Amino acid sequence: xxxxxxxxxxxxxxxxxxxxxxNQRPNIILIYADDxxxxxxxxxxxxxxxxxxxxxxxxxxxxxxxxxxxxATCTPSRYSLLTGEYxxxxxxxxxxxxxxxxxxxxxxxxxxxxxxxxxxxxxVIGKWHLGLGNGNVDWNKEIAPGPLDIGFDECFLxxxxxxxxxxVYVENRKVSKLDPADPITVSYKGPLDDxxxxxxxxxxxxxxxxxxxxxxxVNGISRIGYMxxxxxxxxxxxxxADTLTRQAMSFIxxxxxxxxxxxxxxxxxxxxxxxxxRFAKSTKMGPRGNVIAELDxxxxxxxKSLDRNKLTRDTLILFSSDNGAVVDDGYQDxxxxxxxxxxxxxxxxxxxxxxxxxxxxxxxxxxxPARVKPGVSGALIGQLDLVRSLxxxxxATIPAGQASDSENVLPALLGESKAGRTLLVEQADSLALRDxxxxxITPSKGAKVNANTNTxxxxxxxxxxxxxxxxxxERTNLxxxxxxxxxxxxxxxxxxxxxxx
Ligand code: NG6
Ligand code: CA
Numbered sequence: 001x002x003x004x005x006x007x008x009x010x011x012x013x014x015x016x017x018x019x020x021x022x023n024q025r026p027n028i029i030l031i032y033a034d035d036x037x038x039x040x041x042x043x044x045x046x047x048x049x050x051x052x053x054x055x056x057x058x059x060x061x062x063x064x065x066x067x068x069x070x071x072a073t074c075t076p077s078r079y080s081l082l083t084g085e086y087x088x089x090x091x092x093x094x095x096x097x098x099x100x101x102x103x104x105x106x107x108x109x110x111x112x113x114x115x116x117x118x119x120x121x122x123x124v125i126g127k128w129h130l131g132l133g134n135g136n137v138d139w140n141k142e143i144a145p146g147p148l149d150i151g152f153d154e155c156f157l158x159x160x161x162x163x164x165x166x167x168v169y170v171e172n173r174k175v176s177k178l179d180p181a182d183p184i185t186v187s188y189k190g191p192l193d194d195x196x197x198x199x200x201x202x203x204x205x206x207x208x209x210x211x212x213x214x215x216x217x218v219n220g221i222s223r224i225g226y227m228x229x230x231x232x233x234x235x236x237x238x239x240x241a242d243t244l245t246r247q248a249m250s251f252i253x254x255x256x257x258x259x260x261x262x263x264x265x266x267x268x269x270x271x272x273x274x275x276x277x278r279f280a281k282s283t284k285m286g287p288r289g290n291v292i293a294e295l296d297x298x299x300x301x302x303x304k305s306l307d308r309n310k311l312t313r314d315t316l317i318l319f320s321s322d323n324g325a326v327v328d329d330g331y332q333d334x335x336x337x338x339x340x341x342x343x344x345x346x347x348x349x350x351x352x353x354x355x356x357x358x359x360x361x362x363x364x365x366x367x368x369p370a371r372v373k374p375g376v377s378g379a380l381i382g383q384l385d386l387v388r389s390l391x392x393x394x395x396a397t398i399p400a401g402q403a404s405d406s407e408n409v410l411p412a413l414l415g416e417s418k419a420g421r422t423l424l425v426e427q428a429d430s431l432a433l434r435d436x437x438x439x440x441i442t443p444s445k446g447a448k449v450n451a452n453t454n455t456x457x458x459x460x461x462x463x464x465x466x467x468x469x470x471x472x473x474e475r476t477n478l479x480x481x482x483x484x485x486x487x488x489x490x491x492x493x494x495x496x497x498x499x500x501x
Pocket of ligand 2: 034035073074270322323
């Protein structure tokens with residue numbers, strides 16, 4: 001072999017190894033929207049708002065129609081997404097206040113720690129809402145444990161939610177841009193000093209609450225909980241999407257030469273819905289529509305950043321949401337009056353907080369140009385399956401006893417198989433079970449409707465059974481017609497629950 005032949009063989013060899021490596025260890029970006037419903041994107045049928053960037057991700061990838069967040073609210077869904085375990089097994093995995101201690105202990109295997117063990121550089125940017133510290137966090141000191149103790153190399157966080165104090169970003173272990181001379185105090189017990197609140201001083205508000213959300217005022221918006229101090233660190237809601245997206249792009253730029261995992265947990269489209277001025281007229285639906293446009297812009301910036309770094313081909317993008325949609329979630333933001341014909345949960349019944357499909361069935365898109373062929377898939381999958389599926393992809397091992405509810409559905413995720421899982425638990429205030437096309441909702445005495453949000457919650461003292469293949473909107477309860485199926489699904493659910501320790 002002469003030198004030229006040798007060099008070209010060597011080049012071909014290194015190309016093959018490079019693409020083989022990329023085939024097993026693509027960069028992974030999970031764009032996780034908040035409260036985005038099954039009908040909120042144009043690629044899922046919305047017409048009053050356009051989402052061209054997310055549609056592009058869907059067009060080039062697999063768009064799923066039966067993927068579920070583990071629960072109908074944020075904290076339990078994110079707990080399951082990261083741990084691969086149903087949240088009903090974890091005491092306290094419910095919507096957390098902004099001063100809650102860390103829910104996931106450092107000994108746990110998570111999506112991030114698993115990928116880190118496979119050689120990934122990992123980051124979470126955006127909404128956390130899984131607790132920080134050991135209780136009684138001092139926001140003026142180092143905050144631990146947190147994401148850095150469960151597998152993330154770096155983080156830039158909204159500690160809880162946009163509508164909960166503290167309204168500051170946490171960068172790694174510290175509040176970002178905090179002036180030590182103006183320390184932060186946070187309380188969920190009662191007002192601090194004689195600070196203005198939404199309840200006392202509605203004249204100071206630019207966005208008024210419709211229910212709850214009448215405590216400390218930050219940036220003209222009253223929140224859940226009380227805080228004082230930290231003036232230089234307070235976020236500006238109008239700039240939040242820009243700030244988080246800039247952080248995400250910087251992470252991509254800094255890590256372009258090695259495999260990375262970015263969990264990009266947007267604030268959009270949660271309340272308070274306060275988009276940047278650029279999106280003030282994006283739709284005729286007012287702020288709720290405009291924050292969908294803003295979310296789409298965030299996704300577009302990620303795509304641009306991948307293109308700029310020539311990473312598009314070898315990056316696996318996952319796009320989803322943490323629970324179904326809600327229209328009025330606590331602020332007077334015209335969401336109801338300007339909704340028009342838009343159906344945030346598409347054809348599904350219920351929404352955020354609900355046991356009906358609208359609670360957990362959410363948009364879910366997988367895009368990976370190097371490997372995934374575009375298509376649409378009806379495979380039944382839970383977001384908690386990502387842990388074992390991505391472990392299978394990257395060759396990572398999961399210690400015994402961890403990610404116990406996660407199933408490896410990698411072939412379905414890559415669009416190579418239509419088969420997802422058979423059984424999947426859906427969690428709201430009580431549990432429901434999917435067995436293929438069948439949906440069983442356990443009897444419960446809870447309220448039928450959330451009066452604040454006007455959501456049908458799916459609670460009923462009688463068992464409910466729906467055949468989603470002919471009744472996606474869960475209108476005809478077949479429980480008395482199919483008592484045997486009710487019994488077998490009840491038993492199957494009891495068995496899954498019984499595995500709880
Ligand atoms: C509820 C809030 C709601 C939202 C939700 C959490 C009230 C009356 N409602 O308690 O506005 O913050 O918690 O949303 O306070 S989630 O997407 O993080 O689960
Ligand atoms: Ca949510």
